[in-house]
Amino acid sequence: MITARDGIKLACHQYLPIQNSLPEKSSGVNTPARVMFLHGGSFNSRRYANIAKACVKQGFEVVLCDLRGHGDSQGPRGTCNYVGQLEDDIADTIEWFENHQPLPLILGGHSSGSVVCLRYIEKHGQDSLAGCYFIAPAISNTLEPLRFDEPGSKRSFLMNYWRKKPTFNPAPESALKHIPKMNNVKFLAALVLPFLRHKTVMSFPGSAKMAELEGRVLDYSFNMMASVSIPKYSKAFRLITVPTLLVCGENDEILHPSFLPTVAQWHLAPTTDKQVNMLPRLNHMSVLGGATRVLPQWLAQRWDPVEIEIVKAEVEVEVVNAEMEQVA
Amino acid sequence: MITNISALININESNINKSNTGQAQGINRCHLLGYVSNELSVCEQLKINFDNVKNDPQAVLQAAVKRWGHHVNQFLVGDYVLVWQAEEHLLITSSARASFTVYYQKDDAFALSSDLNTLGKTLSESQLLQNLTLGPLTTQRTCFNNVCQLQPGETLVWKTDDAAQLTHQVQLAHQAQLPKTQQVELAQLVQTPEATTLERQDVDLGELVNHLPQLAYRLGEPVTDAILAHFDQEIGACVENTVVLDAKWLAARKKHGAQPFKQNYNWCKGLLNNQLSRHKKQLKKYHDALRSEHAAAQVEQSQTFEQWIDFNYVLPAWCQLLQRIARLHGKTLVNPFIVPEQAMALVKQGEQQDDQPQGYFSLQQDSINNVFDAMQRLFHIGEPDTLTLFNLNPHATAKLVSQHASQKNANPRRIEQLCIVLLTFDYLARFNRATP
Numbered sequence: 001m002i003t004a005r006d007g008i009k010l011a012c013h014q015y016l017p018i019q020n021s022l023p024e025k026s027s028g029v030n031t032p033a034r035v036m037f038l039h040g041g042s043f044n045s046r047r048y049a050n051i052a053k054a055c056v057k058q059g060f061e062v063v064l065c066d067l068r069g070h071g072d073s074q075g076p077r078g079t080c081n082y083v084g085q086l087e088d089d090i091a092d093t094i095e096w097f098e099n100h101q102p103l104p105l106i107l108g109g110h111s112s113g114s115v116v117c118l119r120y121i122e123k124h125g126q127d128s129l130a131g132c133y134f135i136a137p138a139i140s141n142t143l144e145p146l147r148f149d150e151p152g153s154k155r156s157f158l159m160n161y162w163r164k165k166p167t168f169n170p171a172p173e174s175a176l177k178h179i180p181k182m183n184n185v186k187f188l189a190a191l192v193l194p195f196l197r198h199k200t201v202m203s204f205p206g207s208a209k210m211a212e213l214e215g216r217v218l219d220y221s222f223n224m225m226a227s228v229s230i231p232k233y234s235k236a237f238r239l240i241t242v243p244t245l246l247v248c249g250e251n252d253e254i255l256h257p258s259f260l261p262t263v264a265q266w267h268l269a270p271t272t273d274k275q276v277n278m279l280p281r282l283n284h285m286s287v288l289g290g291a292t293r294v295l296p297q298w299l300a301q302r303w304d305p306v307e308i309e310i311v312k313a314e315v316e317v318e319v320v321n322a323e324m325e326q327v328a
Numbered sequence: 329m330i331t332n333i334s335a336l337i338n339i340n341e342s343n344i345n346k347s348n349t350g351q352a353q354g355i356n357r358c359h360l361l362g363y364v365s366n367e368l369s370v371c372e373q374l375k376i377n378f379d380n381v382k383n384d385p386q387a388v389l390q391a392a393v394k395r396w397g398h399h400v401n402q403f404l405v406g407d408y409v410l411v412w413q414a415e416e417h418l419l420i421t422s423s424a425r426a427s428f429t430v431y432y433q434k435d436d437a438f439a440l441s442s443d444l445n446t447l448g449k450t451l452s453e454s455q456l457l458q459n460l461t462l463g464p465l466t467t468q469r470t471c472f473n474n475v476c477q478l479q480p481g482e483t484l485v486w487k488t489d490d491a492a493q494l495t496h497q498v499q500l501a502h503q504a505q506l507p508k509t510q511q512v513e514l515a516q517l518v519q520t521p522e523a524t525t526l527e528r529q530d531v532d533l534g535e536l537v538n539h540l541p542q543l544a545y546r547l548g549e550p551v552t553d554a555i556l557a558h559f560d561q562e563i564g565a566c567v568e569n570t571v572v573l574d575a576k577w578l579a580a581r582k583k584h585g586a587q588p589f590k591q592n593y594n595w596c597k598g599l600l601n602n603q604l605s606r607h608k609k610q611l612k613k614y615h616d617a618l619r620s621e622h623a624a625a626q627v628e629q630s631q632t633f634e635q636w637i638d639f640n641y642v643l644p645a646w647c648q649l650l651q652r653i654a655r656l657h658g659k660t661l662v663n664p665f666i667v668p669e670q671a672m673a674l675v676k677q678g679e680q681q682d683d684q685p686q687g688y689f690s691l692q693q694d695s696i697n698n699v700f701d702a703m704q705r706l707f708h709i710g711e712p713d714t715l716t717l718f719n720l721n722p723h724a725t726a727k728l729v730s731q732h733a734s735q736k737n738a739n740p741r742r743i744e745q746l747c748i749v750l751l752t753f754d755y756l757a758r759f760n761r762a763t764p
Binding site for chain 2: 143144145157160161162163166167169232234235238256258259261262264265266269270271
């Protein structure tokens with residue numbers, strides 16, 4: 001548990017290659033870098049244990065972070081004190097690990113966890129980062145990244161572009177069950193009246209019973225929703241100078257298949273080391289299976305692959321402060 | 329025929345510094361970008377046995393520049409730019425109607441390069457306005473204030489105390505350009521090498537949009553049409569090192585009718601801020617000068633202003649642009665349209681309205697791949713440099729984009745072209761490749 005600047009305890013699940021946990025060796029000697037992972041909206045770290053194990057097999061230290069109000073972290077469920085508090089929590093977590101064991105840090109996440117990573121880069125810079133990765137970054141509060149049109153898309157398009165939307169492509173039923181629903185009235189009310197910003201404005205699909213078993217948070221307040229949103233994503237992406245991995249499933253229910261290639265070509269600097277992996281037949285959640293393969297490869301290609309091969313032969317995984325659960 | 333001896337000329341400070349260590353590299357050598365097609369006749373005139381030098385093009389070129397000096401481009405026929413770096417001077421010359429390009433710059437330091445990116449530069453607002461209204465035309469001016477371009481048939485001689493010290497004390501000693509009539513006569517003698525034709529294949533529009541920024545970045549200037557990115561993709565994928573230019577790649581060049589200047593300008597003036605609009609007079613003056621030049625030229629009665637400007641300014645500029653893109657891939661593009669008959673046939677064909685392409689993109693495309701939407705989004709995410717030059721408020725841009733679908737629109741492609749110029753300009757401004 002790491003103490004955030006407001007005193008809340010944040011849970012971090014650290015996965016180490018076995019050599020590093022031996023008492024006679026100092027931690028991190030054979031570890032080329034530390035991979036920090038931020039979970040997607042509504043979920044928590046439990047769901048991402050397989051990705052952590054795959055990276056550990058390549059010799060990397062992995063830290064799965066539970067955002068405040070999620071998983072084992074303290075804080076009221078589904079809300080935060082102010083917009084931007086999640087980035088401050090990440091900064092506190094990074095600082096804690098840097099103080100205990102400095103290592104090159106690769107920060108990223110899945111879905112809205114990627115968005116928090118992007119917001120962190122925008123707010124705190126990337127001096128502490130050696131790389132970053134974005135798995136299906138759920139940038140959903142502007143129109144163009146979205147695969148399907150929402151009911152209010154025509155109105156939003158008219159307000160933004162001052163002309164009629166030429167096409168309308170609604171989401172099919174199969175996709176709707178994965179897309180969170182926003183209550184526009186409550187959102188606008190919270191926008192105008194700050195005291196409503198802890199009230200629910202967005203709900204994730206899923207049964208309450210299953211959510212309880214999985215430790216999921218199905219309702220987000222205005223503050224939490226705004227903390228996992230980034231309307232001017234272009235301005236954040238263009239700041240990135242460290243190696244960057246972008247991964248998405250071609251059947252993602254939220255993101256347009258051209259979005260990440262567009263980000264790579266138009267918004268990331270031409271000199272940035274970047275890789276885009278569009279994984280066929282995978283959707284917003286099943287992309288995690290593909291990322292289990294792609295992310296460790298990308299890491300190994302960039303951070304000390306020779307040493308990792310030696311480590312790989314005798315690798316075992318030790319889990320510190322985490323429950324090992326199979327991915328649902 | 330001398331082929332495949334093209335050299336990327338890049339005489340900048342770092343190269344010169346290397347040259348200072350001992351015998352200067354490249355001194356008393358000819359650098360040829362392109363090809364010469366009359367080497368046999370040249371050898372006869374120079375009284376050199378062709379069999380002895382056919383594997384040594386450097387010997388022929390050096391003998392030619394020593395014999396004919398700054399008149400050498402009247403004797404060497406082909407499509408090339410030739411640079412001769414001698415002890416006390418630097419000669420740069422290009423063949424009549426050359427489709428190869430070199431840039432030079434003389435501010436604090438002299439620089440000569442075939443790559444715009446290697447030169448320090450500041451954006452020329454008047455040239456940007458010209459690209460938006462008249463399209464690319466072959467002139468000495470480039471998109472940048474302090475960078476000039478060698479024109480087809482032009483020769484420059486720079487005098488210096490020491491060729492290894494080109495960065496200092498360089499003075500222009502000679503400047504001349506072959507008259508247009510002589511260029512046409514010389515171009516008639518060119519024999520283009522045989523090579524595979526580069527034809528147009530179908531393209532994925534999503535990939536095409538995403539290809540625009542990297543092309544702009546490599547060119548070092550905004551992209552004026554999506555067809556250039558299409559060409560870049562095709563030539564990059566082509567396995568041949570030398571390819572022949574197909575006429576279909578030239579269809580997107582901007583056609584100039586007999587209409588007055590204001591018709592070229594008015595359609596986009598709503599998007600131009602004062603910084604760009606103040607160059608309107610200068611541009612009109614240039615347009616009028618072109619008209620006067622056309623009137624003064626001894627042209628056939630049948631050669632209209634549209635044909636004349638296309639033949640002399642528009643077509644060569646497009647060929648130069650395509651040639652530069654080919655060079656970025658290390659490939660030589662054989663341009664059959666330097667031969668006047670071929671070019672005139674294309675000019676006459678270009679007047680038919682059916683030949684006017686409709687553009688690549690439509691408003692119905694998904695917003696992420698849609699250049700019209702992307703251009704409008706610049707209002708929110710555009711660079712300050714872009715927003716200073718262009719009025720991108722949604723009302724102005726929506727009005728313009730709506731014209732794209734309008735049946736009354738005489739040239740549907742030009743709004744797409746405007747969007748592409750704006751997007752690539754913004755991209756370059758974002759990553760500091762073009763500083764207004």
